[in-house]
Amino acid sequence: MDYESFLKELDIKLADYFNEYKDFICCKVGCSYCCEKGDYPLSDIELRYIMKGYIELDNITKQAVQNNIKNIKKGSTCPFLLDKKCSIYPFRPIICRVHGLAYFCNENIVKVPHCTNIGKNYAKVYSGEEILIEPINENLDTINILNEFITKNQFISSDSSKTTFEIRNLFDWLT
Ligand code: SF4
Numbered sequence: 001m002d003y004e005s006f007l008k009e010l011d012i013k014l015a016d017y018f019n020e021y022k023d024f025i026c027c028k029v030g031c032s033y034c035c036e037k038g039d040y041p042l043s044d045i046e047l048r049y050i051m052k053g054y055i056e057l058d059n060i061t062k063q064a065v066q067n068n069i070k071n072i073k074k075g076s077t078c079p080f081l082l083d084k085k086c087s088i089y090p091f092r093p094i095i096c097r098v099h100g101l102a103y104f105c106n107e108n109i110v111k112v113p114h115c116t117n118i119g120k121n122y123a124k125v126y127s128g129e130e131i132l133i134e135p136i137n138e139n140l141d142t143i144n145i146l147n148e149f150i151t152k153n154q155f156i157s158s159d160s161s162k163t164t165f166e167i168r169n170l171f172d173w174l175t
Pocket residue numbers: 026027028031032033034035099100113115116120121
């Protein structure tokens with residue numbers, strides 16, 4: 001299975017999750033808080049896919065992204081965000097597809113989106129310390145999702161403690 005087909009399957013699963021939790025989710029086009037402050041960790045395969053999307057952009061959009069990359073700062077706005085919209089949306093990394101959902105990242109720890117704290121997703125069922133509903137019982141961290149991809153393709157490295165992918169923050173990939 002290639003990465004693009006894997007993403008199609010992933011998007012179907014995530015759409016089901018977004019639908020299941022729709023009463024607590026307020027994501028919409030033009031809401032870009034989650035793209036304005038972050039590290040955006042992603043792997044080499046995701047970066048290559050982003051670049052595939054970048055190559056397809058028109059020259060003016062490419063130039064705008066280039067300008068953003070020139071001024072990129074750690075923990076700041078993603079350079080692919082233009083006019084509050086993702087310029088490479090179909091090619092965005094896994095973390096951007098998952099972001100907005102609340103899920104168990106281990107038995108006891110629940111990850112909620114950054115925007116919960118500004119009154120957006122899950123805010124009405126978040127006490128400030130804990131979530132008051134049952135979150136998704138699946139670890140949706142990028143590394144887990146990529147491990148699923150590896151398993152599906154059975155290209156497990158000889159050292160089973162290592163994955164085939166390297167994860168770095170977007171800032172580190174681009175500078
Ligand atoms: S995750 Fe939060 S900030 Fe991002 S689009 Fe959804 S509601 Fe907006």
